[in-house]
Amino acid sequence: MNGGPLDGVRVVDLTTVVVGPICTRTLADYGADVIKVEAPAGDLLRTMARGSRNPGMSGKFINFNRNKRSIVLDLKKAEGLAAMKRLIANADVFVSNVRPEGLARAGLDYKSLAPKHPKLIHCSILAFGRGGRYYNRPAYDPIVQSLSGVAGTLARATGEPRFVPMVMSDHTSGLIAAQAIGFALYRREKTGKGEAIDVPMLENMASFVSSEHMGAMTFDPPVGPSGDNRLLTPDYRPLPTKDGYITVAPNTNPHAFGFFDAIGRPELKTDPRFDSPGSRTANSAAYFEVRKAGLAQKTTNEWLKIFDELDIPAARYNSIDDLLTDPHLTDVGFFSAEDHPTEGKIRRTKPANTFSGGDRSKLTHAPRLGEHTSEVLSEAGYSNAEIETMKAAGAVR
Amino acid sequence: MNGGPLDGVRVVDLTTVVVGPICTRTLADYGADVIKVEAPAGDLLRTMARGSRNPGMSGKFINFNRNKRSIVLDLKKAEGLAAMKRLIANADVFVSNVRPEGLARAGLDYKSLAPKHPKLIHCSILAFGRGGRYYNRPAYDPIVQSLSGVAGTLARATGEPRFVPMVMSDHTSGLIAAQAIGFALYRREKTGKGEAIDVPMLENMASFVSSEHMGAMTFDPPVGPSGDNRLLTPDYRPLPTKDGYITVAPNTNPHAFGFFDAIGRPELKTDPRFDSPGSRTANSAAYFEVRKAGLAQKTTNEWLKIFDELDIPAARYNSIDDLLTDPHLTDVGFFSAEDHPTEGKIRRTKPANTFSGGDRSKLTHAPRLGEHTSEVLSEAGYSNAEIETMKAAGAVR
Structure with a gap:
């Protein structure tokens, strides 16, 4: 067991890049056992972000994937998909940021899984919510920043639409997905039942922006222009x-x-x-x-x-680099030295929040691609011989 | 009962402006009964933000405070503070964004409350975490954006430090506080015990920024400069x-x-x-x-x-105003018309996430200052005569 409020919660994580990985990193940081399921090519973030000592282990990937285990399954192969379903059978939570039509084709949508797994909490992180015309369209963070008004806030402040230079929609929606999973875990303790959660990024970010900037347009008819002009003043800056x-x-x-x-x-x-x-x-x-x-x-x-x-x-005012020497962050031990077994000495940030009932005590390093494939399959009941056969067939790696 | 995953959870909310109110709005949107405790002058956001039909009911206040009830207590008066403690005795969760020294002086810190209320979940939203030199310093959102590197990301992208023109540190940390409360509610079902949670804004935002932008500086020594250069490119924009x-x-x-x-x-x-x-x-x-x-x-x-x-x-690309006519948001009914009993026709946004186990069904309007003082005190066991005496003494309003 890991300790932390989510100690004992088992999460199967079929997510990539940032929106899903920050959700499951949050669950992991606070105690959950997170099994990161990767396609044979690995999470795009392994290679897309710059800055690494070894291929597939970018700094950004490491930051978003600590405290998880990695298993490689080829879901296009029957044995890979069967293994996925066996992992889900043993899990409390299944999180994905796969497009809904793809999820349904693989039989991994809630409707397909719920009859056999009534206690499963099934969280779908979507770009766009069900019932709207963009549902099932592909999206990355800037698409959502562009549509949700995030870029629009900078246009009002500076005259030119611009993204917040972080994957803010991904990051925020992922944190919200972890929040929603916590709420569902609580309800399951009360009712004994799992459920499906939809976390649509556009709706979450539109809610973020409009809560801040509807202002006088909250009223119908509006009592003035939209926007909190204090925040939109060009000199609102250090x-x-x-x-x-x-x-x-x-x-x-x-x-x-x-x-x-x-x-x-x-x-x-x-x-x-x-x-x-x-x-x-x-x-x-x-x-x-x-x-x-x-x-x-x-x-x-x-x-x-x-x-x-x-x-x-x-x-x-702290630049990004100044964070490393900020006196308060130094006092609280925000950055610590970690010896990663393959990536060498790295800087690890600590989870920001503390729980007096106990925090996660067992810390693990960000996994190499498929580092825990055999271990996780073995826990799921596969014999060594079965695992070798699946490896030979390319269904797992 | 309200419905929603947090149905039946009772929250006493001693928070103001955005960081606390978005935390408790989230809890309320997903089913909790939130009692917003206000000082006689009311939450600063009632008057600080522009755009209102009546004094003290700004659009921004309305957006962050729907689904809550408001009670006015003067905590500087003994009867007001006694009423506060009686509310907490009946609550599952107590959330504050009061500076820790002030909270302790009023006897509302965890150490003072826990012996009598071992099941209480006590969430302190702090600007700066315990153990660091900025602990107990005052802060608002731009202070945290300035220190946490948020403004530093825009400096890298545009050459000049600038805040994200939303109260991003407040808003994000408040969403995280709601997340942490959900985790603690889950653990309480397992252990029967409450706990204290600290949610420090600087640490949460430093974690946000450094997860995204440590990059090559994750490694020690660094394998290159900090920053995800894809996001920091000046042309990273619509x-x-x-x-x-x-x-x-x-x-x-x-x-x-x-x-x-x-x-x-x-x-x-x-x-x-x-x-x-x-x-x-x-x-x-x-x-x-x-x-x-x-x-x-x-x-x-x-x-x-x-x-x-x-x-x-x-x-x-959608401007802030374009959100109102975005076709997808229209399809999903993101904005709906609400008749506020005193503020007239307003636009209400729907909670972004859906839970198949049932969403909150009982929606209530953002409260006028002290609208529910008598109702809440009466639920807490005060007689009408007691309430009148407290009102006459100025302890409640």
Whole structure:
């Protein structure tokens, strides 16, 4: 057993790239036993991302696939598909991000599996939900960022549609899939029954964007334009100091008034543009101008000291590389050294959240392609001779 | 009862703005009974966001607070704090995004509550985790975007640090808090015990960014620079067509080769820069140049028809406002009309995910400040006379 809240939960994971792998990594980080089923070519992320010591073991793949075991099954071969179904028979959860029509053709859809496995939790991560015209269309993250309004938020802020430079739709939807699986595991304890969950990426990201930016268009007829203009102001960004950047968020009146004093503009406390949270939001652009002019006068460290004393939310700006030396992250041991058996010394990040009832204690390395094929098949009841026959036939690897 | 996987789960919600409210909205959307405890001034989001018909009922507040009930308690008054503790005594889950020192002073930290309430799940959403030097510092979303590398990803893509124009750290961490609560609810069914969960925003977002962008720096020593250069290419965005924008994601070989044929560049199929997923990632900038030149030749609709026939992932670009008329979202009934009892006709988005075991059926409107104070206190066992006395003393409203 691994420890962690999901200790003892067994997950069969037929997912690739990021949306599924971050879902199952989350389940694994919090205790589940995740069996990653890969096609003979392996998860595309093994080779698509740059930066590796050995082929098929990119840094990005490693980051999204720790704490899992890898088995290679060729689902186009009868024995491979039969092995898949035997794994599912022993599992609590089956997650896939395969297109629904393909899943049904293989007999791996919920309708086909549920009669024999009434306790199975069957989670389908879909690009587009059932009942809509894009259902079953192929998609990757930028497709969903393009359709869901994520790129539209940057267009409003900068004048040009642009993706968030992370696979944000994948990553967020995958985290939500893990959430939904947790909810279904809870319900199964109450009812004794499994169920099918659909997690459509477009709908999840449209919900994300519209919750933030419907704003005045929440009302019908709208009481104003869409968009939270505070977030869409071009200067909503870390602002330049004498020697770098700083972020300061004086949102409440005490914070804002303390900030006005600190930059030597006490008269702004009674300026009707800035005297309440609502008026500061309505005058976001002007409020950012005030911040910009004030912040340029001192260095980042000078400001941080001042804002710390005033208890005003403020922070330095970290580049991606700066994360490795961030003092708080260092304090909490966010990065640790791992000796990967084939990839050598690597940096491993710790799961962000802690559970007083016990966290996962058994940590395992990101698997090489098919590293656990024999072990997992053997646990599923296959004899060594059977496994050798399947290998010879190319059904497993 | 509400239906949904979390049917019967009772949540006391001492959170404000977005990080806590999206956590508890998620719990509520999937069936929990969420009691939103507000200070007499109300959640800052009621007034901070623009766009409302009546004071204190901004569109953004409405979007993040549907399906909840609101009670106003003044926790600085003894009777208000006593009522809070009585609510918690009847709850399965207590969620807060109050700074930990403040929570402890009120006796609402896990250590104070656990002895009397061993089954309580106590979730603290923190800006910064325990054990690190920023612990207990104040923070809002941009502070975390600035420190966690989110702004750093846009700096790499555009040359200038910039926030994602959504409260992405809040929103994502809140979704993760709901996930963690689901895991703890599952474990409680197994063990009969509650527990404390810490959800630190900086650590969660640093995990998000570093999973995506550690890349070659996952290895120690690094095998190359950090960053997934495919995502950090300046042209990683919806690309211009003759009459608008389009997003196309030809990642696999079949998709890429079909794309090269479609734009009349079949020779690129054997170009060593573009002949495999890995080589296309290594030459991301050049691959985007090829796409840009090709896509400019036709209109968005012409391309969409071609890519649909070739089964190549592609999509139009939606602005925030376009979401309201997106054909797929319309098909699935993503937006529905709601008659809010005080705010009139509004647009409500549906929860993105579906559960075959049953979804929440009882939908309720976003509450006015203190709308359910008497109802909730009465359920907690207070008599009408007691409630009136507390109101007169200003402890509840």
